[in-house]
Amino acid sequence: MAIYDPTSRKAEEFINDAEIRETLAYAEENKHNLPLIDAILEKARPKKGETGYTCAGLTHREASVLLACDLPEKIEEIYRIAEETKLAFYGNRIVIFAPLYLSNYCVNGCVYCPYHMKNKHIPRRKLTQEEVRREVIALQDMGHKRLAIEAGEDPVNNPIEYILDCIHTIYGVHHKNGDIRRVNVNIAATTVENYRRLKEAGIGTYILFQETYHKESYLALHPTGPKHDYDYHTEAMDRAMDGGIDDVGLGVLFGLERYAYEFAGLLMHAEHLEAVHGVGPHTISVPRVKRADDIDPDAFDNGIDDETFAKITACIRLAVPYTGMIISTRETQAVREKLLRLGISQVSGGSRTSVGGYAEEERPHDTEQFDVSDQRTLDEVVRWLMENGHIPSFCTACYREGRTGDRFMSLCKSGQILNCCHPNALMTLAEYLEDYASPETKAVGDKLIERELERIPKEKVREIARRNIAEIRNNGKRDFRF
Numbered sequence: 001m002a003i004y005d006p007t008s009r010k011a012e013e014f015i016n017d018a019e020i021r022e023t024l025a026y027a028e029e030n031k032h033n034l035p036l037i038d039a040i041l042e043k044a045r046p047k048k049g050e051t052g053y054t055c056a057g058l059t060h061r062e063a064s065v066l067l068a069c070d071l072p073e074k075i076e077e078i079y080r081i082a083e084e085t086k087l088a089f090y091g092n093r094i095v096i097f098a099p100l101y102l103s104n105y106c107v108n109g110c111v112y113c114p115y116h117m118k119n120k121h122i123p124r125r126k127l128t129q130e131e132v133r134r135e136v137i138a139l140q141d142m143g144h145k146r147l148a149i150e151a152g153e154d155p156v157n158n159p160i161e162y163i164l165d166c167i168h169t170i171y172g173v174h175h176k177n178g179d180i181r182r183v184n185v186n187i188a189a190t191t192v193e194n195y196r197r198l199k200e201a202g203i204g205t206y207i208l209f210q211e212t213y214h215k216e217s218y219l220a221l222h223p224t225g226p227k228h229d230y231d232y233h234t235e236a237m238d239r240a241m242d243g244g245i246d247d248v249g250l251g252v253l254f255g256l257e258r259y260a261y262e263f264a265g266l267l268m269h270a271e272h273l274e275a276v277h278g279v280g281p282h283t284i285s286v287p288r289v290k291r292a293d294d295i296d297p298d299a300f301d302n303g304i305d306d307e308t309f310a311k312i313t314a315c316i317r318l319a320v321p322y323t324g325m326i327i328s329t330r331e332t333q334a335v336r337e338k339l340l341r342l343g344i345s346q347v348s349g350g351s352r353t354s355v356g357g358y359a360e361e362e363r364p365h366d367t368e369q370f371d372v373s374d375q376r377t378l379d380e381v382v383r384w385l386m387e388n389g390h391i392p393s394f395c396t397a398c399y400r401e402g403r404t405g406d407r408f409m410s411l412c413k414s415g416q417i418l419n420c421c422h423p424n425a426l427m428t429l430a431e432y433l434e435d436y437a438s439p440e441t442k443a444v445g446d447k448l449i450e451r452e453l454e455r456i457p458k459e460k461v462r463e464i465a466r467r468n469i470a471e472i473r474n475n476g477k478r479d480f481r482f
């Protein structure tokens, strides 16, 4: 039997089934153990030091106890600490991105995904480079600066060379003041050599959802195709890091397996990356299975309600305080609004999940990967964020200044966010408001910028940010960053 070892490079040792089962039993036994719960909450609470906040984070065992706890007053406290943690390390900024679907050709048999190979009633489509250009222009015209590219797995139709060509095309499009400054990539597990090529092409984060950490279920949910190989999929982030990519994004597709099992597995994966590579995941996504072409989410037994979903999000925030958390338009406005208070730091907006969807006037459904619940425009999402006390940020500075991996984490830990990320968010928001916003959104945003500039602690930084924003507004200058 495999022994649990977070420093191992073998999937069954760092995501160890016996350790997860023991964790779940321990969590169940201690879910009402008040002294233990209070001690864990105390450990999780951000502590103010001389240079900013620090936070110990939680082990998968500790966080699992909190997740199991069903005492209403303790859940309230978990939520309060999640919000404090989010504000301490990320401030009130919310980073904005959009997915870009390149191709729905796929040779896998994932039973929850409409792109599975046996689905004969969806049209298969792959963007040409000219079509990629058109999609990017449409995305730039909305105001997007950061994309996550998505593709099915198909070595013949979507080989790595195709993905690299698309990245090259995307970075090369400059329409009016438009500019895609960071391309994150969500494609199937691949080789160290291919990860190296992605890194050389200038990608931001490499995102790969584990879907489920439960090996037996994984094998059943991915019955055919290269994705059937659980070990190869689970060890992908190690290969990505060996290939030089130091920002990786984890995720579980909630609904496929029991959530407590997935939660422990996800945190063990984060602990493993930290133990082996010295840096944890850059982001964690929390997708839930959605209705799609021939997919009925009710066919899966492990769907989670909104309350449980909120608790999972808050407990992840406490466990890995420095990791960004992403929520997509799979979720409704109401769910997103709640989760934004509990630790989410990135949202997508104005998304279309079909291949070629942005260049179409009407939202096409035939190649959609899943139903989009939040169908508002980016302008509406930006205004809603601001009206809820958040700063929508189009910033991509860290990655472009080489602040990736542990260098980003140290910025996060140093308490310099208010002197760096905060002004960057305001400057990129000012660009958005000038170039793309409706008059109502611009009015809300201009006021917010005035207020938020005052919160920059260093006078010199505040002055530079103010000057740059005047340049953006009055002289058409763009792309300032700290």
Ligand code: SAM
Binding pocket: 112, 113, 114, 150, 151, 152, 153, 186, 187, 188, 189, 208, 209, 211, 227, 252, 253, 287, 288, 289, 290, 291, 292, 295, 330, 369, 370
């Ligand atoms: N093909 C790549 C792979 O195999 O990892 C990744 C791209 S896929 C377009 C992105 C993600 O969408 C998948 O990892 C899966 O978690 C999610 N997804 C698939 N079907 C879904 C559904 N019905 N509802 C919600 N999310 C879904």
